[in-house]
Amino acid sequence: MIRVEQLGKRFRAAATKRRWGFAGAGGAAREVVAVEQVSFEAGNGRITGLLGPNGAGKTTTLRMVAGLVVPDAGRIEVDGLDVASDPAAALARMGVLGDARGLYPRLTARENIVYHAALHGLGRDAAHARAETLAEVLDMRPLLERRTEGFSQGERMKTALARALVHDPDNIILDEPTNGLDVLSTRALREVLHHLASPAGGAKCVVLSSHIMQEVERLCDEVVIIAHGRTVASGTVPALCERAGESDFEEAFVKLAFAEELNAEVAA
Numbered sequence: 001m002i003r004v005e006q007l008g009k010r011f012r013a014a015a016t017k018r019r020w021g022f023a024g025a026g027g028a029a030r031e032v033v034a035v036e037q038v039s040f041e042a043g044n045g046r047i048t049g050l051l052g053p054n055g056a057g058k059t060t061t062l063r064m065v066a067g068l069v070v071p072d073a074g075r076i077e078v079d080g081l082d083v084a085s086d087p088a089a090a091l092a093r094m095g096v097l098g099d100a101r102g103l104y105p106r107l108t109a110r111e112n113i114v115y116h117a118a119l120h121g122l123g124r125d126a127a128h129a130r131a132e133t134l135a136e137v138l139d140m141r142p143l144l145e146r147r148t149e150g151f152s153q154g155e156r157m158k159t160a161l162a163r164a165l166v167h168d169p170d171n172i173i174l175d176e177p178t179n180g181l182d183v184l185s186t187r188a189l190r191e192v193l194h195h196l197a198s199p200a201g202g203a204k205c206v207v208l209s210s211h212i213m214q215e216v217e218r219l220c221d222e223v224v225i226i227a228h229g230r231t232v233a234s235g236t237v238p239a240l241c242e243r244a245g246e247s248d249f250e251e252a253f254v255k256l257a258f259a260e261e262l263n264a265e266v267a268a
Contacts, residue, residue, distance in 0.1 A: 001079055001205055002042040002065060002171055008073035009035040009060055034060040036229040038074075042222070044170070045203035047193055049210055049220035052257060057229040058209035062175050065207070066096045078171055092120070095164035097174045102160070105149035109140065109159045112148060113166055120167035127166070134162040138192060154185030161192070172196060174208040178215055190219055197221075217249045227257040 011032045035057040042048035050058045063069040065076055067087050076083040078090040103112050110131050117127035135141045140158045143151070148159055157177065164172065174193075178186045193208075195201040210216050216223055217237050225233040225240070233240055233256040237249055244252035 001044055001077075002048075002207055003077040004038060004040050004061070004065065004074070005076075006074040007035050007038040007061060007064060007071050007076070009033075009057075009064060009069065009071050033229055035064070035071075038226060038229065038231050040224040040231060040234055042171075042205050042207045044205045045197055045199070046221040047197050047206040047208070047219055048222045048224065049208055049216040050224050050226055051210060051213065051216045051253065052226035054211055056211075056226045056257075058211075058226055059175050061226070062173055062207070062209055063098075066094060066098075066173050067091050068096075092167070093169055094171045094173055095167070095169035097157075097161055097164045097172070097177060103148040103151070103156060103163075106147060108145050108147055109151075109155075109162070110144040112159055113162050116163040117166040122167065130166050130168070131162070134165055137195070138162055139188065152185075153180040154182065154188070157181060157185060157189060161189075165196075168202070169204075170202070171205045172207070174206070176210060177208055178210065178212065186215070190215075193219065213250050213253055225253065225256050232256055232259070 011034055013030055013032050038057060038061050040048065040050075050061065052058050060069060064071045065083070067083055067090065070084075079093050081090040081093070083090045104115070107115065110128075113131045113134065114124070114127040117130055122130065131144065135144050138158045138161060140155070140162065143155055143159065148156065151159065177189060181189065193206055196204045197206050208220075221236065223234065223237060223240060224231055233243065235243065240256065241247060241249055241252045244255040246252040246255060
């Protein structure tokens with residue numbers, strides 16, 4: 001289980017100034033609010049989706065959950081462990097698939113997986129056994145002995161996901177996992193995630209981010225809508241549609257995510 005309470009994160013960015021119509025470096029640094037008051041709870045055996053437009057703060061939120069970015073405010077718990085005070089123990093309970101797959105191109109898929117297993121403390125025999133198991137689960141056995149250089153997006157996704165699952169974590173974090181995937185690869189990923197969240201797959205806690213409403217609607221048990229760095233709504237797809245007074249999820253999302261903009265247009 002993952003619990004996020006009132007997360008906040010600001011970044012300092014160098015300001016720019018204009019000379020003769022061109023933007024140049026210089027000026028005082030400014031603060032950019034990436035995340036402000038994001039809260040949600042993701043349970044075991046469920047797929048929780050963070051849905052929002054580009055720039056809403058989804059990736060920054062997941063990077064804070066994964067311990068890659070230190071939050072300025074708020075609290076993150078993974079299976080009751082505070083990520084800030086006990087990061088090593090919390091991270092050991094998570095498997096993370098980022099937006100950049102980060103594979104070593106000169107290594108085979110198996111070598112990528114086994115190397116990552118070693119980082120988690122698995123012995124050589126256990127690592128190879130785990131690679132074999134994941135190759136079956138992810139339908140990637142023909143890829144195991146091939147170098148990842150030249151892999152398709154779907155093949156890269158499978159290898160990166162196997163690497164993230166190699167230590168059999170109870171919590172799985174995926175940032176925009178369907179980016180660049182074709183229909184068949186997206187469908188295969190969807191089936192794998194449903195399996196992982198099922199009792200047969202270990203009833204994992206799966207958290208993913210996306211800006212694709214159709215994917216979230218078909219995949220997720222729970223949806224957290226994020227806009228302007230804040231949680232604006234959460235619940236099942238039917239519950240969110242009911243809250244917005246819409247039968248179509250896309251219309252419901254627009255109403256909930258862009259309420260401020262829609263109200264401003266009405267007022268104008």
